[in-house]
Amino acid sequence: MKVAVQTExxxxxxxxxxxxxANPKVGAVASFLGITRDVNAGQGLAAMTLExxxxxxxRALERICREAAERWxxxxxxxIHRVGELKPTEPIVLVAVAAAHRGEAFAAxxxxxxxxxxxxxxxxxxxxxxxxxxxxARESDETAAARWSGSSQDRGNSRGS
Amino acid sequence: MTLTLLxxxxxxxxxxxxxxxxxxxxxxxxxxxxxxxxxxxxxVWAEQLAEGRAWRAxxxxxxxGPETVLNEGDEVAIFPPVTGG
Numbered sequence: 001m002k003v004a005v006q007t008e009x010x011x012x013x014x015x016x017x018x019x020x021x022a023n024p025k026v027g028a029v030a031s032f033l034g035i036t037r038d039v040n041a042g043q044g045l046a047a048m049t050l051e052x053x054x055x056x057x058x059r060a061l062e063r064i065c066r067e068a069a070e071r072w073x074x075x076x077x078x079x080i081h082r083v084g085e086l087k088p089t090e091p092i093v094l095v096a097v098a099a100a101h102r103g104e105a106f107a108a109x110x111x112x113x114x115x116x117x118x119x120x121x122x123x124x125x126x127x128x129x130x131x132x133x134x135x136x137a138r139e140s141d142e143t144a145a146a147r148w149s150g151s152s153q154d155r156g157n158s159r160g161s
Numbered sequence: 162m163t164l165t166l167l168x169x170x171x172x173x174x175x176x177x178x179x180x181x182x183x184x185x186x187x188x189x190x191x192x193x194x195x196x197x198x199x200x201x202x203x204x205v206w207a208e209q210l211a212e213g214r215a216w217r218a219x220x221x222x223x224x225x226g227p228e229t230v231l232n233e234g235d236e237v238a239i240f241p242p243v244t245g246g
Contacts, residue, residue, distance in 0.1 A: 034246055050245070051170050053238060056222035059246060081245060093246050119224070121238075122245025123170035132170040137215070137242030 001077050003061045005052055007084040010094055018074045019098040025157065026075050030105035031096035032113050038088035039126045045061075046128045050083040050092070053121040057081075064115040068097070072104035081110065081122065111148055118145040162189065162233050169240035172216065175205045192218055193227035195237060215242050 002018075004010075012033060020026040036048050065077045076098040086092055095112045099105040124135040162185045173179045189198050196218075200207045210216060219220050219238045231237065 051173075053167070053169055053219070053222075053240070056219055056238065059222055079166060103203050109184065117246040118209075120245050121169065121219070123241060124244045125170070134241065135244045137244050 001062070001065050003058055003060075003065065003080070004080045004085055005054075005057050006032065006080065007082060009091065012091070012094060015078050016096050019078060019096055023075055023098070025100060026098045027100045028112060029096055029098045029111040030092065030102065032109050033067035033091055034113075036086045036088050036090045036092050039128070043068050046088060047125060048086045048088075048092070048123045048133040049113070049127060049132075050081075050086065051123045051125070052081075052083050057121050060120040061116065063121060064112055067115070068108040072099065072108045074099050074104065074108055077108070077112070081116075081156070083122070098160070109123045111134040114141075114145045114148060117141040162187075162231065164195070164231060164234070165236045167238040169238065172209060172239060175209055184225065190230060191227065192220065192225055192229040192231060192237065195231060196227070196239070199239075210233050210239075216240065219244055 012031070015030055016031055019029050024075070039046050039048070061079050061081070065079060068074060070078065074097055075099045078094065080094045082090075095109050095116070096119045097105045097112070099108070106131050118141050126135060127131050164183050164185060165182050166183050168176050168179055171232050182217075185195065185198060189195055196210050200210050217240055218225050219230065219240075
């Protein structure tokens with residue numbers, strides 16, 4: 001398992017390759033890439049600043065990955081979240097999950113993102129020509145995370161690769 | 162009881178600090194008591210931590226609810242709902 005919170009960009013191909021290259025049991029890698037959107041739709045150059053809680057953020061991400069590994073038979077997980085100032089089109093978060101089959105890889109990847117959105121201490125601030133504004137949390141993110149509180153058997157059963 | 166208090170994001174900016182050491186009176190024993198005590202400072206503290214405002218808290222880097230009992234030296238963080246990803 002790899003969890004990193006960093007200002008530097010990451011290399012998607014290298015991170016995904018690291019999950020399967022050394023392990024011939026891996027039959028599927030599902031990856032999610034979150035991108036900084038242009039919140040300002042062309043009215044002046046917008047940027048996003050990400051703040052986190054050093055120590056707790058890493059612990060929260062590790063806990064979410066462990067929970068995923070308890071629900072599905074995973075072979076490896078990588079979560080990288082960037083902090084600091086990010087411009088539109090820059091990747092902000094990577095979640096990549098390696099498993100024997102696609103079902104558990106897809107399900108665990110979505111689970112980790114849903115939990116990350118509601119449980120990992122990160123905060124976004126948008127900066128536009130008009131100034132800075134903290135992004136409000138969305139109810140739909142809580143709803144997405146709450147879907148997982150039932151049985152994991154509902155989703156992501158292995159169906160062969 | 163002395164605690165380390167941390168504030169993040171919008172609350173850090175509005176409170177004008179990200180970190181403080183607080184010496185608390187004996188009647189403060191839970192997270193709910195601590196928040197009541199902070200509201201007693203008035204101004205932005207009373208406003209931002211008022212009933213019905215959305216905020217979250219962690220004690221020693223684990224998410225914590227109002228009933229959480231606080232101990233000498235604990236690190237208590239108060240912050241807005243998270244918006245990462």
